[in-house]
Amino acid sequence: MTLNDTIHRVTQRVIENSRDSRAAYLDLMQREADSRPDRRSVSCSNLAHAYAGTLHDQPELKSGELPNIGIVTSYNDMLSAHQPYGRYPERLKIYAREAGATAQVAGGTPAMCDGVTQGETGMELSLFSRDVIALSTGVALSHAVYDGALMLGICDKIVPGLLIGALRFGYLPTIFVPSGPMPTGIPNKEKQRVRQLYAEGKVGRDELLESELGSYHSPGTCTFYGTANSNQMMMELMGLHIPGAAFVQPGTKLRQALDRAAVHRVAAIGHKGDDYRPLARCVDENAIVNAAIGLLATGGSTNHAIHIPAMARAAGIRFDWDDLAELSHVVPLLARVYPNGAGDVNHFHEAGGMGYVIGELLEAGLAHRDVLTVSEGDLSRYAEEPGLDDDTLVWRDPGPSGNREMLRPVSDPFQADGGMRLVQGNLGRACFKSSAVEQERWTIEAPCRVFQTQREVAEAFKAGELDRDVVVVVRFQGPRANGMPELHKLTPVLGVLQDRGYRVALVTDGRMSGASGKVPAAIHCTPEALAGGPLARLRDGDVVRVCAVTGELSTNADLDAREPVPDPLPEAGTGRELFAMFRNFADGAEQGGSAMLATAGL
Ligand SMILES: O=C(O)[C@H](O)[C@@H](O)[C@H](O)[C@H](O)COP(=O)(O)O
Ligand code: SF4
Secondary structure, rough: OOOOOOHHHHHHHHHOHHHHHHHHHHHHHHHHHHHOOHHHHHHHHHHHHHOOOHHHHHHHHOOOOOEEEEEEEEOOOOOOOHHHHHHHHHHHHHHHHHHHOEEEEEEEOOOOOHHOOOOOOHHHHHHHHHHHHHHHHHHHOOOOOEEEEEEEEOOOOOOHHHHHHHHHHOEEEEEEEOOOEEOOOHHHHHHHHHHHHHOOOOHHHHHHHHHHHHHHOOOOOOOOOOHHHHHHHHHHHHHOOOOOOOOOOOOHHHHHHHHHHHHHHHHOOOOOOOOOHHHHHHHHHHHHHHHHHHHHHHOOOHHHHHHHHHHHOOOOOOOOOOHHHHHHHHHOOEEEOOOOOOOOHHHHHHHHHHHHHHHHHHHHOOOOOOOOOOOOOOOOHHHHHEEEEOOOEEEEEOOOOOOOOEEOOOOOOOOOOEEEEEEEEEEEEEEEEEHHHOOHHEEEEEEEEEOOOOHHHHHHOOOOOOOOEEEEEEEEOOOHHOOEEEOOOHHHHHHHHHHHHEEHHHHOOOEOOOOOOOOOOOEEEEOOOOOOOHHOOOOOOEEEEEEEEOOEEOOOHHHHHHOOOOOOOOOOOHHHHHHHHHHHHHHOOOOOHHHHHHHHOO
């Protein structure tokens, strides 16, 4: 099947817009590769420092003949998703020895859980933690003694941060190693129901905690299709996983076989072999467009409207929301996973999962087959699903959808177009995740109430002031104002208002969680309110229109005739004062909201 025209056109535009920056990136990677032909060019005292801690592997390392793999781990056991990584390094080192290689933990990165910081001040560090992770990855790999890299990370900011960091060492072959979702707990919709009851004061804290623990109950990634699981989807579509590794649960034999395969594979695709697959060449314009296509076809997290442009920049590629919106016109919605549907990622995986989605997209000419992956060949391998035949890892055709409530073919999708729309007008440009919102709510026009904190919204709700058709505006939540927190704690409140029969929408320059949905929301509004953006000129009662059908985000108020309200002062506490440089130099959400990339001139 030939490639869809629109996808072809968008990709050509991305290539054209990236011509100079991509050439400069590839040139730098080539120079980096050429300047490190061999570890034996590193001085002996430097090497001795690198090897001193690796008692088992010193003889092999000394020979300088075997590939040495750097592991970058984001392990901590506060993130349920990352808890399984605690034991990974020792196992990965054993697998490396089997493959005639050595492995070292090159370094660790922080990893924060947005589930823990949701609605708290710690959330104001969250987006910038991606750049801290990229910097930490850079620090880890700056010890130039590696021939390949393995990235251990799953959750929201971690995968984008690892990828951004690793791309600056893109001459190394690099594989992402997920550790899989936790088993299904209580249905996510039930969890949401109890939250709404709590917001209305109808159940108490004990009942709420019981329900939350029924959902988040053991090690593994949380099972909603939020940012973490969207990351896993993207790594498949970019060909950076062992095919089908995304959603295999921790502690299973299959998981172990996939981890083992990742180590064997990264040892085989280094520059000394005859199948060199450096990260810089894997992540090209086709791969970035594929990531966006996957996001749209599966109704993935809105956070990736920020992360994809940021990841692309690290590879010298320019990708923006016009590209995303144009792709969204032609990429059908093939999956409905909570918050866009009832089932979770385990159900999605059982129904055919990523193998099915990628197979459908490739078959219909809706994704680039032609990408260099870390596996053999092109993206076709990712249309298969892994399994065990006795103890041998095999890949099979996933067959038809095992559950048409959550996974559908291109010939009969949930929606003819993708799950994300661009809305724009005199209030700026914003993202609207249409996949989670009922179509009759795609247009909301109502007088607005303007807030500057989530807490103020909750108070107005409790006081009954929001019991009407309303566009809730929460401003000064952009990257430069306060680090662009997720405002997911608004979901139960706005959900209750919607369920009471009101027409409600949210407009904000902040983010929502990948777990948010249901309520129409124009988010990541850019330019942000700080320093005079249009949201800073809105007043209570102005009529605001959000329309995902026509792509509008506007008000009938004469904004030009008004002065913006003054910027709030930055707040201190929970370490926020340390992040001033990230806030001060961050660029817009559409560019990735990154001070690191902006000041690096990338
Ligand atoms: O973007 C995301 O996917 C979120 O950051 C997610 O990781 C977060 O932790 C949720 O806010 C928790 O979701 P619940 O509200 O369902 O607990
Ligand atoms: S998926 Fe979200 S809530 Fe779950 S561990 Fe990761 S960051 Fe935390």
